Amino acid sequence: MNSSTKNILSPFTFPVSGIEITSRIVMAPMTTYSGNDDGTTNDAEIEYYRERNQTAGLLLTACAYVTKQGKAFHGQIGVDTDVMIPSLQRIATTLKENGNKAVLQIHHGGRMSAPEELADGQSISASAVAAEREDAQVPREMTSTEIEETIAAYGEATRRAIAAGFDGVEIHGANTYLIQQFFSPHSNLRTDKWGGSLQNRMNFPLAVTDAVLKAAALAPRPFLVGYRISPEEAENPGITIKDTLQLVEALAMKKLDYLHVSVMDFWGGSIRDTTDATPRTQLIAAQVGAKLPVIGVGNIHTPEEVTRVLHTGIPLVAMARELLMDPKWLIKVENNTTDQIKTELDLNDQSALKIPDPLWERLISNGDWMPIKK
Numbered sequence: 278m279n280s281s282t283k284n285i286l287s288p289f290t291f292p293v294s295g296i297e298i299t300s301r302i303v304m305a306p307m308t309t310y311s312g313n314d315d316g317t318t319n320d321a322e323i324e325y326y327r328e329r330n331q332t333a334g335l336l337l338t339a340c341a342y343v344t345k346q347g348k349a350f351h352g353q354i355g356v357d358t359d360v361m362i363p364s365l366q367r368i369a370t371t372l373k374e375n376g377n378k379a380v381l382q383i384h385h386g387g388r389m390s391a392p393e394e395l396a397d398g399q400s401i402s403a404s405a406v407a408a409e410r411e412d413a414q415v416p417r418e419m420t421s422t423e424i425e426e427t428i429a430a431y432g433e434a435t436r437r438a439i440a441a442g443f444d445g446v447e448i449h450g451a452n453t454y455l456i457q458q459f460f461s462p463h464s465n466l467r468t469d470k471w472g473g474s475l476q477n478r479m480n481f482p483l484a485v486t487d488a489v490l491k492a493a494a495l496a497p498r499p500f501l502v503g504y505r506i507s508p509e510e511a512e513n514p515g516i517t518i519k520d521t522l523q524l525v526e527a528l529a530m531k532k533l534d535y536l537h538v539s540v541m542d543f544w545g546g547s548i549r550d551t552t553d554a555t556p557r558t559q560l561i562a563a564q565v566g567a568k569l570p571v572i573g574v575g576n577i578h579t580p581e582e583v584t585r586v587l588h589t590g591i592p593l594v595a596m597a598r599e600l601l602m603d604p605k606w607l608i609k610v611e612n613n614t615t616d617q618i619k620t621e622l623d624l625n626d627q628s629a630l631k632i633p634d635p636l637w638e639r640l641i642s643n644g645d646w647m648p649i650k651k
């Protein structure tokens with residue numbers, strides 16, 4: 278074991294739940310677009326998870342919708358009714374087969390939900406403001422009752438994750454979905470307690486966190502709760518790092534086990550101000566890292582790149598695309614065969630990689646997104 282692999286393979290204990298993992302690697306949440314139409318999983322998806330269950334100490338699932346109105350993609354899994362529990366149990370059991378910990382990401386798409394996936398074809402959000410993207414639907418503004426029901430749905434989703442055997446849930450507060458929409462001055466123009474001031478825009482994310490923590494406290498075994506955040510939005514108005522540093526400060530007061538900072542390039546700077554090159558995750562870790570462990574992510578592929586992030590003091594590193602391309606990544610680190618780590622997608626490898634067809638189609642149709650082996 279050299280010094281770089283030693284860091285990667287050192288154990289980590291989450292501060293609130295006391296749950297221990299045996300490496301510093303996290304499998305980032307990845308939607309597979311491959312679930313059944315009713316929100317349940319299937320054999321192809323289970324095989325995909327089985328292939329990756331040794332690749333990280335903490336294994337995050339694809340995001341699961343907490344209400345049907347929150348479904349964002351075709352083939353997304355659900356955690357919206359008790360009927361989903363056996364299906365979720367299959368995922369949890371498969372991910373835990375080799376002793377690693379399984380965490381369900383819980384999600385609501387808000388204005389990013391695909392209208393064709395919704396019973397009434399109408400997405401909802403904090404306010405009736407469309408996202409800045411081509412053909413975006415104008416969402417319907419949520420009523421106060423709907424807001425309360427949606428908060429409760431995150432708690433119910435947590436109860437189901439416990440019943441299904443997961444070790445925790447991750448609140449998906451990132452990537453422009455509903456929780457972020459409430460925090461954003463772009464999508465939240467409300468004048469009631471859920472909008473207006475920065476403090477009011479924090480109310481929905483914090484109320485969801487409280488509902489999840491309340492449900493988690495009833496777990497009959499250690500159960501962790503993490504929160505995923507996007508530090509900035511490019512839109513004007515949009516979330517600034519100044520806003521985010523206040524939200525993370527409030528989140529750090531809660532009994533969370535980690536904060537996962539979602540950026541596409543860990544080492545990249547601000548997406549709002551190109552003169553500001555400081556990595557956002559480092560700013561957040563400097564603010565709250567002593568109280569709340571931070572997970573870094575974004576364009577990190579090799580053991581050297583992981584080690585470079587760990588050396589900044591950030592204790593955990595998540596990878597998404599890398600673990601699609603090489604599910605044996607961590608095993609190669611353990612076996613000292615890191616020279617065999619694959620950092621390109623080989624178009625001949627779909628069946629060896631156990632990637633279901635809908636996900637494969639997405640990966641290979643976006644050449645800029647996935648490095649494809651020539």
Ligand SMILES: Cc1cc2nc3c(=O)[nH]c(=O)nc-3n(C[C@H](O)[C@H](O)[C@H](O)COP(=O)(O)O)c2cc1C
Pocket residue numbers: 305306307308309338339340382449451452505539540541574575576577595596597598599
């Ligand atoms: C196929 C795919 C699906 C994804 N689905 C999710 C998701 O369900 N939830 C989420 O928070 N992020 C999702 N992401 C974002 C990743 O978790 C990660 O933040 C991003 O890909 C950057 O990490 P990477 O450079 O290691 O790929 C997805 C990414 C990919 C490639």
